[in-house]
Amino acid sequence: MEPVIVSVPKKSRRGNIFNSVRCNYLRNDLPCYHSACNYCMSSFAPLKSETIYILSFDSLLTYFSFLENQDFLAPSNTVFPQSSFVHMKKLDLKLYDKMKIFIEDKQYAVFPNEHHKETYVPINTPNRANIAVEVLKGYYSKHLPDINVVVISNNLEAILAGSPLLDKLPVVISDGPALFPDHISYDQAFTLIKQGDLYEGVFHVLREDRGKAWVSINKGVRAELQVSVEGKAGNRAIDGDIVAVKIIGGMEVEDKIELDEGVDVVVTGKKTQKVLPSIQAEVVCIIKHKYKHYCGSIRRTGFIHNNKEICMFSPINPKIPEIQLLCLFPHLLEDKRISVEISSWPAHSEHPIGHMVRIIGNITDLATESEVILLEHDVIIKPFTQAALNCLPAKDWTIPQEEEKSRLNLRDRCVASVDPPGCKDIDDALHCSLLANGNYEIGVHIADVTYFVKANSSLDLEASERCTTVYLVEKRTDMLPGVLTEVLCSLVSNQDRLAFSVIWEIDPKTARIINTQFGKSIIHSRASLSYKTAQDLINANKPDELTQSLKRLMHISKLLRQQRIDEGALELASTEVKFELDTEKQGKDIALYQTYETNSMVEEFMLLANVAVGRKIVDTYPAYSILRRHPPPKYPELGVLASKLQKLNYSLLYSTSSELSSSLNHIKSSDHYLNTIVRMQVTRCMNQAVYFCSSEFDRLEYHHYGLAAQIYTHFTSPIRRYADILVHRLLSASIDVESLPDSMTDRRIMQKICRRMNFRNRMSQFAERTSANLHTYLVFKNRGSSEEEAIVTDILEFGVNVMIPKIGLEGAIDLPGNISEDGISWIMDDKRILLYSHLLVKIEISFEHFRKTINLKLLKTI
Structure with missing residues (x-):
């Protein structure tokens, strides 16, 4: 080996420049990775073709999206120089990570030219990244004289001549007269932002009008500032770009525009009215593209x-x-x-x-x-990497003897799970037994996913990227591989399963918690029940152990629910529908999802467990705990809703969650839909609940508004939520079962993961809503046009928004006429359509300009 001393200038966190000196050892016994080579004889030799392609550094940047979605440049004919990745890591760490995972998963060869005597290029060589590729070409041509070696730089179009793959390559269109002003340079923009002459923020486009946008500015201002950008002032910015803007007029107002990141495959026409901020600005530089x-x-x-x-x-x-x-x-x-x-x-x-x-x-x-x-919606749909799959045990895995000795043996408890029908990824199960002193022992048992998903393993890192399981109407996209979600972790009946248990002793008369115990356990579920089946068992009131356990659970859950409501917890509403699918898994029929008292029963104990675990981990790790907070609602929007209700002689008070809860309970009408509709509208005035690291906020800001809980977390669904996996690790460390991973004591890492979990969770909700709209479209495509009763939920400038309560469909109807002066009715000829009044509408579907649309038309008032 030949040592080479390398000195590289680096910048410290404080901005000081220093020289980093290291010794790089060069060798000549590194393999070429070609199966035809009789000299190297490497066990890993993916190269098999008579032509080898080497991608230059510039072509990696240009063609990476092409590389991900083609089979021309394959592991059998393509080699990557290590030097390109060294250069990439310095310039774009995110792309480097993405490329590294792609190459490892596909098993491309990466030649270590940084460590080979014949291919090493001195560190200070100008244009080093591209020169290194030519040197590597020379090495392969000499080492394998019968192999044709081709460097791909900007010549891929010529190589692919006549192939349909050409349409996947970036193109350049010749210049013409300028339609937009030139962007200033990034360096110039950075200087002007620092001086306060420009502002940096995220560019957001209005869904209803692409010519209107606003920029949310968080840097260099005391509080978030929003500015409007209209027409050509957008200067080629795309929704999501980070831009530098120049203020050109207007004045600051307090009202803020809320972001809506959902993307609908099916258009229902439902509209929202958004007013742009009065401060006007123009984009002068795009700092970072969100090209996707x-x-x-x-x-x-x-x-x-x-x-x-x-x-x-x-x-x-x-x-x-x-x-x-x-x-x-x-x-x-x-x-x-x-x-x-x-x-x-x-x-x-x-x-x-x-x-x-x-x-x-x-x-x-x-x-x-x-x-x-x-x-x-940025859901990760690619298969799990081989490295992640290698972390899994065999399907016939059984609980080791040493694990049995270290856990609570709860096989004798009458444990059962209660879930939607057909549920395969069963996270949670319950039991309630009668103690000798007359109190109840109640257990919430959660799948012990962290036994199989070890911290910082390849499987854990992949789960941390996916963050959540996404449930579309006809399929789901798992956060974890199926062998865990449906086989080894799922708490199915008649099987021993590893669990993480929270066990309480509870007074049956008052639901007062006498003591709480946390522990890793082994359970043996007696039954996997649907909500309806569990409800039927409770109603039948048979003397068997399972039925009596469910009855006791139901009794305690009602006491717990009333206690939460008394403390100010909200009972909100949403439209959840159930689809009947045909043999091709397409929506055939649609109806509102039917709930039972057992739905509420399970929910109460999941909430109880989440609160108990949240308190435990915060007590032990006040700076590192992963919690869930629900900020106070959007008071201006609640004020608008309250004003409309007041004009209809209904009172909505909202200074506290208790006051809001009480007001909702007192809105009564002969129309049994009204209270539900109002609760849905209040739900939309709420801010999103979010995950956070406990060091990010003061203790008073941990509060969960909707649940009226001072501390809350997610513990009960580790099969489908990564936040719960983190909380399981925190709880394990809190009870001295396992030590806390080092990465979980790094606040910056945890804050970054929380931001990712919040984003993935939000995108998951949007995806699930859009899937429901798609299947609603398919239902009416099969059924044909239909007449349904609808309720007016909002009066707009062009007509009304309505909801069809029978199927939970919302949409807009354009109408002739005008909005009334008081804003709570639409005046059309001699008719007056009042807010919350009932209409008969016709549902039709259309497909124009590549868009599937559900159209609503007014037939008559009811």
Whole structure:
């Protein structure tokens, strides 16, 4: 080995420059990874082709989205230089991490040219990254003289001549007259932001009008500042970009626009009224693009440019402008959903320019549209990596003897799970037994997922990226592999299972908790019940142990629920529907989801466990605990709702959660839907509950408004929520079962994970809502037009928003006429449509401009 002394300038956290000196050892016995090589004889030799492709550093940046979605550059013919990744890590850590996982998962060869005598390029060589590739080419040409070696730089289009893969490559369109002002440089923008002449923020586009946007500014201001950006002042910014803006007029107002990140595959017409901030600004620099893969369909124009047809890509997301594509084979893309990446947006173009990433599928297929829903909401749908799968035990795994000795043996307890019908990933189970002193022993038993998912393992890291299981109507996308979610962890009946248990001794008359115990356990569930089956058992009141356990649980749950309401907990409402699916898993019929008292029973004990665990982990780890807080509601929106209700002679007070809860209980009407509708509207005035690390907020800010709980966390669903996995580790350490992983004592890491969990959780909710809209569309596509009763939920400037309570569908109806002066009715000819009045509407569907739409039309007032 030959040592090389390397000195690299680095910057400290304080901004000081220093030289980092290290010794790099060069060797000549490193393998080439080609199976035809008789000299290296490496056990890992994925290269098999007679032609080897080496991607230059620049081509890695340009073609990575192409690389992810093709089979031309395969492990059998492509090698990556280590030097490119060293350079990539310095420039773009996020892309480096993504590329590293991709290459490891696909098992491409990475040649260690940084450590080979014949391929090493001195550290201070100008244009080192690209020179290193040419040196590596020379090495392979000499080492394997019968192999053709090709460096891919900007010549991939020539290599792929005549192939449909050409449409996946970024394109450049020649210049024309400028339509937008040039962006200033990043360095110039940074200086002006520091001086206070410009402001940095995130660019958000209005869903209803792509020509209007606002920028939320958090840096350099005392409190969040929002400014409006309209028309050409957007200067080629895309929704989600980080931009630098210049203030050009207006004055500050207090009302803030709320962000809505959902993307609907099906348009229902439901609208919200948003007023832009009065401060006006223009974008002068795009600091960081949020270029991602957008889903949609193409519209052919017939115009030809450089032998390619100019096509316009219409994104599903209404916030994204049409994107210009150059297609060599446009006929292959007709009637398809495709994903597209924006390559650039030059100043001379009305539209951004992009290239196709891949064809998702036919526009009429359910599988295609469901994948679009997942992709548009950033749900990770790729298979689990082999490294993650290697962490799993065999399917026939059994509980080791040493594990049995260290756990509470609760096999004799009458444990049962109560879940929706058909549930396979069973997180939780319950038991209630009568103690000798007349008190109840109640246990909540949660799947011990952390026994199988070890901290910082490949499986754990992948779960931390996915964060949550996403449930679409016809399928789910798991956070963890199926062998855990459905086999080893799921608390199915008649099987021994590892659990994490919370056990209380409770006074049966008052539900007062006498003591609480936490422990790792082994349970043997007696039954996996649906909510209806459990309710039927309770109603039948048989003397068997299971029925009596459920009866006792029901009794205590009612006492607990009343205590929460007395303390100010809210009972809100939402529209949850159940679909009947046909043989192809498409929506065939739809109805409101039926709930039973057992739904509430299970919920109460899950809440009780989450509160108990939250208190325990905060007491032990006040700085590192993962908790869930629910901030106070959006008071301006509650005020608007209260004003409308007052005009209808209903009182809605909301200074405290107790007052709001009491007001909702006193809104009574002969219309039994009214209270439910109002509760739904109050729900939409709430802020999102979020995960946080306890060091981020003062203790008083831990409060969960909706539950009226001072401390709350998520412990009861570790199969489908990563937050619960973290909480299980905290609780294990709190009771001295295991030590707390070092990464969980790093507040910055935990805060970053909490932000990711909040984002994934929000996207999951949007995806599930959009999936329900898609299947509603399919129901009426099969059924044909239908007449249904609807309730007016809002009066708009162009008509009314309505909800059809029978199926939970919401949408807008455009009407002739005008809104009344008091804002609570619509005046149309001689008719007056009052807020919360009932209408007869017609439901129709249409498919135009690549969009599936559910249309509502007024037939008559009721």
